[in-house]
Amino acid sequence: MECDGNKVVNNIIYGPGKNRYRYCKHxxxxxxxxxxxxxxxxxxxxxxxxxPLNILSSFEKVVPPSFLELGLGDLVSIYSELCALGKPPPVIDAADLQQNPEDTLRGLCKDLDIPFQDAMLRWEAGPKPIDGLWAPWWYKSVHNSTHFASPRKYPRPFPFSFYDLLEQSLPFYNLLKRNVRQTSSLLRSPLPVPDLPVPVNAKLLAWVGDEIVPRESARVSVFDSVVQGGDAVWEGLRIFN
Structure with missing residues (x-):
């Protein structure tokens, strides 16, 4: 196995060959x-x-999870580098891929300017020669599958011991999720996005609790007294003398 990263890039990924498209998973x-x-x-x-809410409990079955193992910080860094090069990459969420694989993949192919193929939606069960050395640890479910599985109706029980790691990871996931290209009407809100009177306000920052967040992340907690006790609801009676 070639271990020189530069040779892999130059000779295998970008080297000569018969295939017009080469998919490389990193x-x-x-x-x-x-x-x-x-x-x-x-x-x-x-x-x-x-x-990460859906990753952590299954991740532990193979290796103890950590922020570095999840790689979300590295993903944000790679996304930022590509944007700086003028090549912002499409971002897809695994949940969208499970819920509506065809629309999600068609949208991705459109973004990448490559042809969509029905073969992307189904495959033969069993191991593949290209699986890699880690297949016995990570690919058991994949080897038993022939298509994208439907999303779970109910989430897996979440181990409380991973709460701090979840809290650390979610901001990075949410940052990337804001850039997900939603191609299906099933994945979009049924309500139209309202036009802002002042378009520049789309990039406002808001102070919520003890942090400054982008406009779309400015939300009130479900545990706030406004929600729990209706503190923001007032009733007025009109009285005539």
Whole structure:
């Protein structure tokens, strides 16, 4: 197995060959320092994310989870670098991919300017020669599948011991999720996005609680007294003398 990152990039990813399209899966936390800039400047990139709430409980079955293992910080860094190069990558959420795989993949193919194929939606069960060394630990469910599974009706029980890690990871996930391209009407809000009288206000920052957040993240907690006790609801009686 070739271990020189530069040779892999130049000879395998961008080297000569018969295939017009080459799909390369990269794990953000395993990004090798010192690779040529061509890796970001050439080709077309997209980022797949998943809510850490759905990752952590299953992650523990293979390796103790940590912020570095989840790789969300590295994903944000890669996304920022691509944006700085003028190549903001499409971002897709695993939940959207499960809920509506065809529309999500069609939208992704459109963004990448590659043809959509029905074969993207189904596959033969069992291991593949390209699985890699980690397949016995990570790919058991994939080997038993032939298509995208429907989302769980109810979430898995979440281990309380991972709460701090979840709290640490969610801001990075939410930052990337704001850039998800929603292609299906099933994934969009039924209400139209209102026009702002002053368009520049779309980039306002708001002080909520003890932090400054972007406009779309400015929300009131469900545990706030406004929600729990209706403190913001007032009743007025009109009285004539």
């Amino acid at each position: 794990i953000a936390k395993q990004r090798v320092p010192g690779l040529p800039n061509d890796l970001l400047q050439k080709g077309k990139h997209f980022i797949l994310i998943q809510n």
